Amino acid sequence: MLIGVLVTSVGATPALADWDKTNYPAIQGTISITEDQNYTGLSNISLADAMASAEAAVPDSKAIYGKLSVINGYLVYKVIMMNDDRGHSKVLVDAGTGDELYVSDVITKDSHKKKRNYDKKHDKKIKDYFKGMTPEQIAEKKQQFKEMGDAWKSLSLQDRAAMIIHFMQMKMQWDSMSEEEKDAKKVEMKKKWEEYLPLSPDQKKQKLEDYVKSLKN
Structure with a gap:
């Protein structure tokens, strides 16, 4: 798929490989999701809104990928960020308010290879x-x-x-x-x-x- 190749082009494959492996802190969102609940259509903000919030939280990086996820029982957008040195970080954005809930440390390309x-x-x-x-x-x-x-x-x-x-x-x-x-x-x-x-x-x-x-x- 073209989007996959584009993500590869910016060096974000390691970030996608660890998409569900990151240990997040005990964040608290505004939209609670029960186990196995279908959360399609429950977000109050768009993906573009979430990406804008993530870029405001990490001004030296661009949002290159994002999708809805459930973390700690709350509906959030996970957004992958990439800076000019191809270091990547992840931002959790509340799907109800658009507020930034968590920003990970930057992982450099070289450190990820190790x-x-x-x-x-x-x-x-x-x-x-x-x-x-x-x-x-x-x-x-x-x-x-x-x-x-x-x-x-x-x-x-x-x-x-x-x-x-x-x-x-x-x-x-x-x-x-x-x-x-x-x-x-x-x-x-x-x-x-x-x-x-x-x-x-x-x-x-x-x-x-x-x-x-x-x-x-």
């Missing part, structure tokens, strides 16, 4: 992707990935939120697809991604903005 549970599967995928390339080609691809990640972070908060919501909806559809349909979708997204990579930074951003506009039509 952890035992570092995402080795992702690491292997990256190595396989670069297999057979010359050092110059690898350097060029890495620069293109960085530019793609920068283009993603440079989108307006509303556009980032719109894309996240769209691809979460696509993920739900993905689970009901046949293997043939999944393979076709993978080919389609890979082709789109390969078309984006060689573009200039400004063109990359424009392509992403155009994609968001197409979602609204």
Whole structure:
């Protein structure tokens, strides 16, 4: 999925790998959720609102991913933040008021690699992707990935939120697809991604903005 590749581009894969592994303090929100309760539609704020609150709490970082979750029995938005050095942190935002409830310490990319549970599967995928390339080609691809990640972070908060919501909806559809349909979708997204990579930074951003506009039509 394109959103997954975009998150990879900004170096947030370790943050997603630890999505449900973080030990949070005893936060207290405003919307109580019982075990196994369906909380769809219970939030009083949008994902964009939550991302804005998170960016206000961590002004040196951009919100690059977020979704509704239940922590300590309360409905919150978990938001992944990324700074210019690719250090990531997580913010919990009250789904009722939009207030920031918790901000984690920043985890740097290098410090995360030292952890035992570092995402080795992702690491292997990256190595396989670069297999057979010359050092110059690898350097060029890495620069293109960085530019793609920068283009993603440079989108307006509303556009980032719109894309996240769209691809979460696509993920739900993905689970009901046949293997043939999944393979076709993978080919389609890979082709789109390969078309984006060689573009200039400004063109990359424009392509992403155009994609968001197409979602609204």
